[in-house]
Amino acid sequence: MVEVIEWVNPGEDEIIWRYPNEVIKWGAQLIVHEYEVAVFMRDGKIYDVLGPGRHTLTTQNLPLLYKLVGGSNSPFKATIIFVSMKQFQGRYGGETQTKELAPVKYYGVYWFKVADPVLFITEVVGGQSLYDASDVTKFIRAYFNEGMMKHLSAYSIVDLFQNLDMVSTQVKIKLMEDFRRLGLELVDVKIEGVNTTDEWRQRLFWLMQTGNAQAVMQMDTVKQVAAELGKSPGASVGTGMVLVPQLFQQPAQPAQPVQQAPAQPYAGAPPAPQQPQQTAPSQPAQQEICPYCGKPIPPGARFCPYCGHEIKRCPNGHIVPEGAKFCPVCGAKIE
Ligand SMILES: [Zn+2]
Numbered sequence: 001m002v003e004v005i006e007w008v009n010p011g012e013d014e015i016i017w018r019y020p021n022e023v024i025k026w027g028a029q030l031i032v033h034e035y036e037v038a039v040f041m042r043d044g045k046i047y048d049v050l051g052p053g054r055h056t057l058t059t060q061n062l063p064l065l066y067k068l069v070g071g072s073n074s075p076f077k078a079t080i081i082f083v084s085m086k087q088f089q090g091r092y093g094g095e096t097q098t099k100e101l102a103p104v105k106y107y108g109v110y111w112f113k114v115a116d117p118v119l120f121i122t123e124v125v126g127g128q129s130l131y132d133a134s135d136v137t138k139f140i141r142a143y144f145n146e147g148m149m150k151h152l153s154a155y156s157i158v159d160l161f162q163n164l165d166m167v168s169t170q171v172k173i174k175l176m177e178d179f180r181r182l183g184l185e186l187v188d189v190k191i192e193g194v195n196t197t198d199e200w201r202q203r204l205f206w207l208m209q210t211g212n213a214q215a216v217m218q219m220d221t222v223k224q225v226a227a228e229l230g231k232s233p234g235a236s237v238g239t240g241m242v243l244v245p246q247l248f249q250q251p252a253q254p255a256q257p258v259q260q261a262p263a264q265p266y267a268g269a270p271p272a273p274q275q276p277q278q279t280a281p282s283q284p285a286q287q288e289i290c291p292y293c294g295k296p297i298p299p300g301a302r303f304c305p306y307c308g309h310e311i312k313r314c315p316n317g318h319i320v321p322e323g324a325k326f327c328p329v330c331g332a333k334i335e
């Protein structure tokens with residue numbers, strides 16, 4: 001009876017399957033399905049590789065192994081590993097820190113497939129001694145996550161919350177290079193969400209509103225800033241207007257002469273070109289972010305489309321945090 005070597009009913013998430021019998025007879029039938037490759041290994045080394053088709057194992061199609069067994073036609077020892085070349089989907093999620101050491105959580109989906117089965121077996125399966133599909137899957141997920149953590153931590157919190165598309169694209173390219181080293185192709189990566197603590201969300205909010213990253217980052221806590229700005233003056237509106245520039249070293253805007261540069265979206269942004277006042281009828285719309293969830297919201301929105309929170313505004317339309325008595329941007333009193 002002829003031995004048939006075949007990966008029967010591969011599971012949805014199975015990347016590899018090791019044929020349990022390691023004594024192979026010449027003349028055995030090897031069935032390799034579409035999107036599969038069969039790799040012959042011995043002592044951790046890869047010999048012959050056979051692609052899709054029905055193969056009768058002969059000295060012709062296994063030349064390297066045949067050479068190894070010394071041209072003998074008796075049964076030989078080899079490990080046969082089937083590798084699936086299909087595309088797989090994985091979910092990820094983890095925690096890292098931004099450049100400013102802000103804690104960030106992230107999660108999403110990625111898609112990958114084996115691009116180079118020999119490199120993959122060398123680096124992952126044989127290299128890590130992972131002969132079980134679920135161990136391989138775990139290894140790949142951990143590898144992905146480690147790369148994600150490392151690459152994300154090179155960005156600032158403003159980038160993560162305001163320029164997530166740009167960050168995703170750049171991180172994806174780096175992760176693709178990481179995967180290539182394992183013989184894998186990272187087909188796509190989707191970052192579905194990033195999040196941070198309440199405190200950092202507020203800090204981010206102040207940063208976006210005031211444009212002064214340094215002042216905000218130097219505050220021990222944002223509560224301190226909010227407390228200062230929200231102080232009931234018992235006095236006049238004027239207190240708030242004076243207080244704001246003190247905190248952020250940024251002149252109160254409405255009263256300033258025309259030479260004043262427009263507020264920057266954040267400290268790292270390149271300075272806007274100085275324009276003659278006549279040709280600049282209005283300030284360019286500044287990207288607004290929700291102080292509650294940190295996501296960009298449409299200009300003038302009354303409610304955040306992401307978290308549904310009501311967006312409070314000063315009479316001049318600036319977003320103000322809950323409980324603030326004065327606008328942190330223009331100093332106007334909040335009713
Ligand atoms: Zn929101």
Ligand SMILES: [Zn+2]
Pocket residue numbers: 314315316317318327328329330331332
């Ligand atoms: Zn205002």
